[in-house]
């Protein structure tokens with residue numbers, strides 16, 4: 075089969091369509107014929123090389139996958155060849171204390187398809203039989219692929235960790251990103267008032283179309299000051315963070331008394347300044363979040379299939395143009411997801 079693979083770590087110029095061996099379904103596994111695979115920053119990190127991962131080369135990434143079941147291994151039930159499916163990218167051991175609690179993304183051997191195993195930037199991908207979810211006929215492969223990872227992540231952040239309730243204020247930073255943009259529609263579904271920031275007026279307009287109530291252009295305005303004004307100096311009940319070092323200090327100041335800050339990333343750097351006095355005096359919670367568990371995956375996919383949450387697709391391009399697409403993702407020009415079709 076063909077895969078958009080790299081033989082050494084580095085920039086997008088390392089990517090090439092290579093002939094690689096077809097995967098074979100072992101017991102409990104299925105092979106999916108990939109139709110669409112969306113890009114994430116994770117694809118870029120793995121391509122550039124994550125020393126701790128010891129990624130075997132050649133390797134190909136891709137964790138947001140939709141396609142057709144092409145082969146079914148022994149012991150897999152409820153799935154047949156030809157089924158249209160979306161793929162849950164969680165890789166778990168199934169037997170640690172966290173797996174026993176159903177907390178997949180806390181698994182001590184947790185991994186992500188396309189990071190810890192070859193992914194969907196290829197014609198075929200091997201996945202666990204219980205990680206494929208039937209795709210209703212009205213949902214396109216492109217929309218499904220674009221939806222999975224960011225929505226799993228945003229759902230756990232806003233609903234499970236953030237505990238948002240109707241009428242609350244939610245601040246979402248850097249709204250152009252995949253998780254941030256979809257967190258807008260999830261927070262609106264929960265009945266919150268949503269404040270977003272971006273340095274691009276075009277991205278703020280897109281966020282308003284998704285339901286955002288207040289947009290702040292941080293290139294022109296002191297966003298933390300505007301948040302204070304818009305909340306009558308109270309602050310917001312929940313901050314959704316993945317910017318990191320650049321916004322951390324002000325993010326903590328923006329949380330209302332008793333409120334929460336949930337973070338899933340540190341795009342601008344991992345070390346932030348925390349005024350501990352604000353944390354204890356205002357009794358705020360700082361909560362980490364990564365991906366989602368199986369229940370959260372199913373909850374958010376059901377809302378997608380019902381049309382209550384939408385896919386946010388920036389562009390769809392063929393797999394052979396994947397290097398240019400990854401370059402574009404790295405530049406941060408997109409709003410929502412870039413999807414490759416196979």
Ligand SMILES: [Zn+2]
Pocket residue numbers: 166167168169170171172173180181182183184
């Ligand atoms: Zn486990």
